Amino acid sequence: MAILSVGYQGERGAYSEQAARLFFRGKARLVPYAQFSEVFRHASKGGAHFSVIPIENSLFGSVHENYDHLIRSKLSIVGEIKLKIQHQLMASRGTTLKEIRTVYSHPQALGQCQEFLRSLKRVETRAFYDTAGAAKMLARENLRDAAAIASEQAAKTYGLKILKRNIEDNHHNFTRFLVLSTRPIKPKLHPKTSLVFSVRDVPGALFKALAVFALRDINLHKIESRPLVGRPWEYLFYLDISGCPGDPIVRQAVSHLREFCTFLRILGSYEAGKTR
């Protein structure tokens, strides 16, 4: 059997790579891309069998950019994995915590370690395009008075020493990743389905939309309204429900929903993911 290839955004050692490794249990060739748009483009052209993208973080909310890519692409969600985000402070071997003058990382990771960073005296932070990219640069330039904030995987990949473990301010930091493919699947265990739709802004419109599921005892896992910019009073709704269109009641509910949506797209059905 040919080895699966799995695309993700970021440098080697990125959290997305870690999520992909866990999901595919090491049995895949992982292909990094610089931008989310490239991950989607290559996957749509058949350049990768699967892609792994972050869709929601417990502290920062939904990744709207990836919802937008998903809506525009022909890819389907085929899996889900929730990753506990644990940031590590890492440096070249031989560098001690006291010698650190600059800490490099992705802006969001720097923001998630603010309290820890304040506790270090005389340390400047510098934004980098990627957590793992910061680790890579550190190793390549062999900087002696600098550290990076990145995943444990990044420390392993670039041969850096972890100076301080789990430095994130809030330990309840989880990211939900989706696994995408050009071929939709029919999940067997714990099926979930993700939908995006919009309804005309009339009183009760959203209530009616939810009624098609509630009246059929279909459970909702996520709902979010997103204002459509430039179109006041129009909203896009993100919805995750139990079940999949293979179940007659889900199929009927979705067909019922289509009757009054101005837009509806099923993003895919997949097995509810575990937290790792």
Added chain:
Amino acid sequence: MAILSVGYQGERGAYSEQAARLFFRGKARLVPYAQFSEVFRHASKGGAHFSVIPIENSLFGSVHENYDHLIRSKLSIVGEIKLKIQHQLMASRGTTLKEIRTVYSHPQALGQCQEFLRSLKRVETRAFYDTAGAAKMLARENLRDAAAIASEQAAKTYGLKILKRNIEDNHHNFTRFLVLSTRPIKPKLHPKTSLVFSVRDVPGALFKALAVFALRDINLHKIESRPLVGRPWEYLFYLDISGCPGDPIVRQAVSHLREFCTFLRILGSYEAGKTR
């Protein structure tokens, strides 16, 4: 009449200050704080008559941190303003675009101007705690080969020259700010009310929650579920509705909702804000 004092997070010239200026039409003393938590703490102690905080951005979604502060505080929402975010590239007078080697700004602003920044050759970006803080530092240190990305207000405040206007990649970039006070108000025109609640995770629970509004023809403006981390299957819901508890039907709907919520907090009623 004593002059109103209004707290906000950020340096002088921050987007929050701009929102506060527009909302209070220049008739307030604006007091900057370094952290959101300080804005809330001072306001709760009566240290500021009002506070202005960002709650939602059209590209990045809800500011969960400020929802958390709001839920824990005794402050009420009393106003709303939507600000179009326009980033300006600014430098000390005499510096030209070609001379720029480093661009300082808040990580989110750097991220919002990625395409523009890539078009500048040989330019490094550095994360700063605040957009206006970057402008302030530039002016204070009189750096000649550096620029900052910040608001027009920041350029004015620190006497910097705008080298390039409106450099944000996506021009549909709006932030919704809330105005907070220790004293709730009864809005007269276009009233809105914001609620946070949670319901037990049983099929149809959210549907029932929305029914209390839909069955009374109360319109919903925003709904968002947020997973409660560490408590799988429990969610917090953010809801914005038309009307205010001064209207009997809204009061009845909220009292109906309380019957089956495990948690409910009315964050305040206010006049729907304009986009500026």
